[in-house]
Amino acid sequence: MDGKAQPTTSELIIMIAGAVMLVASFFDFAQIDVKAGSAWGKYLFPIATLLPLYGVAMAAQIALTKFANVKLPDQFVGFTWEQVHLVLGLLAGVMAIGWLITDIPEKGIGFWLEVLGGIALAVGAVMMQRERHTGAIG
Numbered sequence: 001m002d003g004k005a006q007p008t009t010s011e012l013i014i015m016i017a018g019a020v021m022l023v024a025s026f027f028d029f030a031q032i033d034v035k036a037g038s039a040w041g042k043y044l045f046p047i048a049t050l051l052p053l054y055g056v057a058m059a060a061q062i063a064l065t066k067f068a069n070v071k072l073p074d075q076f077v078g079f080t081w082e083q084v085h086l087v088l089g090l091l092a093g094v095m096a097i098g099w100l101i102t103d104i105p106e107k108g109i110g111f112w113l114e115v116l117g118g119i120a121l122a123v124g125a126v127m128m129q130r131e132r133h134t135g136a137i138g
Contacts, residue, residue, distance in 0.1 A: 005066075007062070007066050008128070008131050009127065009131075010124045010125070010127035010128035010130075010131050011062045011066065011124075011128065013120055013121075013123060013124035013127065014055075014058050014059055014062055014085070014089070014120075014121060014124040014125065014128070015059040015062055015063055016120075017055055017059070017116075017117040017118075017120035017121050017124060018052075018055035018056050018057075018058055018059025018060070018117070018121070019055075019059060020055075020113055020116075020117050021051055021052040021055035021056070021113065021114050021117035021118070021121075022052050022055065022056050023113075024039075024052070024109070024110045024113030024114050024117065025038060025039040025040060025048075025049065025051075025052035025110060025114065026038050026039075026040065026110070027108060027109050027110030027113065028108030028109060028110050028111075029041070029044055029048050029107075029108050029110040029111045029114070030044065030048075030104045030106060030107050030108055030111055031104075031105065031106035031108070032044065032104075038110060039051070039052060039110060039114065048099075048114070050091075050092075050095060051092055051095055051096065051099075051114045051115075051117065051118050052114060052117075054088045054089075054091060054092045054118075054121060055092065055117055055118075055121055057088060058085055058088055058089065058121060058124075058125070061081060061084075061085075080134065082128060082129055082132055082134045083134075085124075085125045085128055086125045086126070086128075086129055088121070088125070089121040089122045089123075089124060089125025089126070090122050090125065092117075092118035092119075092121040092122060093118055093119050093121065093122025093123075094122075095118055096114070096115040096116075096117075096118025096119050096122075097119075099111065099114075099115055099118075100115055
């Protein structure tokens with residue numbers, strides 16, 4: 001990789017989770033009114049679509065800086081990239097847990113993959129904070 005640092009464990013977790021969530025968003029998410037729909041479907045958009053969007057945003061930022069040699073500004077709207085990842089990761093994790101406790105009777109494979117991906121994003125973001133010693137989390 002031309003001397004460029006390899007992705008860390010947390011970065012790999014985030015990139016893999018983001019990719020899985022994007023693909024899973026096109027699978028059946030849940031059965032609503034006798035019709036199964038994806039996260040992009042009529043009854044689930046935009047709420048169910050937020051999970052894969054968070055994952056794609058996080059994964060894209062890491063992939064661009066690690067593999068495409070894109071130099072992004074150190075901060076995004078006044079926040080460091082680690083802070084952005086932490087907020088999006090924790091939002092995804094909380095939303096994933098929220099989806100788990102909903103009363104949707106039939107949950108599809110897309111649902112389960114997105115929930116697992118949301119939890120993985122939260123774990124990856126917390127791990128990134130610790131790896132980079134940003135001081136946000138112990």
